[in-house]
Amino acid sequence: MVDFGFDIKHLFPQPIIRVQPHSLRPKITQLQHHHCSLTGNPQRRHLTLPSCQLSQILDVMGKLSADAQGLRHPVTTADKLTADQVVYLMADEAAGHWAITGLLKVGTKDLFLFDQEGCCRRANQTPAILDFYVHESRQRCGQGKLLFEWMLEQQGWSARKCSVDRPSKKLLAFMGKHYGLVRTIPQGNNFVLYEGFFDGPITKCNTVRELQATSRFRSQSLARDQTQLSIRNGAHSGHFRRAIANQESELKTSLHGRRRNEPRTFASTTCIQGSRGRSSDHN
Secondary structure (H helix, E strand, O other): OEOOOOOOHHHOOOOEEEEOHHHHOOOHHHHHHHHHHHHHOHHHOOOOOHHHHHHHHHHHHHHHHHHHHOOOOOOOOOOOOOOOEEEEEEEEOOOOOOEEEEEEEEEEEEEEEEOOOOOEEEEEEEEEEEEEEEOHHHOOOOHHHHHHHHHHHHHOOOHHHOEEEOOOHHHHHHHHHHHOOOOEEOOOOOEEEEOOOOOOOOEEOOOHHHHHHOHHHHHHHHHHHHHHHHHHHHHOHHHHHHHHHHHHHHHHHHHHHHHHHOOOOHHHHHHHHHHHHHHHHHO
């Protein structure tokens, strides 16, 4: 669990709350009231608004999540939260006071993806799991499953239809244990999809612009294939040149022999004789 220097009980009317960007922006009336409170009572200057407290919680939990996953920079911060993203915070009072125990950040993405057959598909407003962290003191006791299930119900999603951005080994194990999601569909980006994701109305890429937009997903594999092909071509370039030269030589020989064996027509003989005659006249 994670403790803060302020009481979080008033932030949690229930064990799991939903935080969006507008929750982090204090209202003007709140600011005015807070300013009057501080000027009237100097002993309360350490107090902060609920929106500021939520921002602090997001920053601290995002940092802990990044440390647990070995990331250099947090995925979740108050400043980076966008309008199409939601953070679910979980807390309890098992230690005798309210403390934060988990964080789950989700959102929607417009992605170009590849299905099982390798066909490119455009998936708009794709459900995406962006960050998931449960404090070490609450792991392996059902807290993560409770938080994830609450999110699915609130969002109206199913686990099979969720894409997962840069999942950790723990998150992959979590999806396999609780939802039976093990078989993945390889992608060219950092998202992980599970079999069954494409069961439903997902648009296939048809236009040139859409197909070009997917090239960045295959750039690495294409570059690797081209490098290997260049190496093979360089190793066998002498053999290929000799083979092509032999084919050209055989073709010339065949054409020359065919011309010698073909009977000359009267018109061609006359033209030849006439040309000889004209040449002798010039001489």
